Amino acid sequence: MRPLFTCVLIVASLAACERQREAPTPTQVVETASTPANTTTLEVHIDGMVCGGCAEAAQKALEGIDGVRSADVSFEKGMAKVVCDPGVSADQIVTALHNVEMNGEKMPFEASVVE
Numbered sequence: 001m002r003p004l005f006t007c008v009l010i011v012a013s014l015a016a017c018e019r020q021r022e023a024p025t026p027t028q029v030v031e032t033a034s035t036p037a038n039t040t041t042l043e044v045h046i047d048g049m050v051c052g053g054c055a056e057a058a059q060k061a062l063e064g065i066d067g068v069r070s071a072d073v074s075f076e077k078g079m080a081k082v083v084c085d086p087g088v089s090a091d092q093i094v095t096a097l098h099n100v101e102m103n104g105e106k107m108p109f110e111a112s113v114v115e
């Protein structure tokens with residue numbers, strides 16, 4: 001009987017020790033880089049794109065704006081989705097698209113931010 005009793009005691013105290021070790025561990029909420037805090041998504045209507053190349057040029061122009069994280073331009077929809085810092089203004093976007101050139105010629109892009 002005695003060895004078994006000792007064994008039970010040891011197991012019980014090990015379990016208690018285990019509980020003590022787990023208790024102070026705080027639940028951690030980790031913010032990942034894939035959810036960028038403090039960004040805003042703007043919808044931009046773009047007139048004047050006549051092919052996929054136009055959309056690519058528009059995308060490059062948008063991504064060249066300081067504070068723009070990413071731009072997704074759809075030639076079919078004549079729209080762009082721009083993920084940017086809140087400080088980026090509609091004016092910056094409209095101006096950047098207005099100044100797009102291909103082969104040295106200014107593209108006839110007319111943009112407006114829908115938001």
Ligand SMILES: [Cu+2]
Nearest residue numbers: 050051053054
């Ligand atoms: Cu084109």
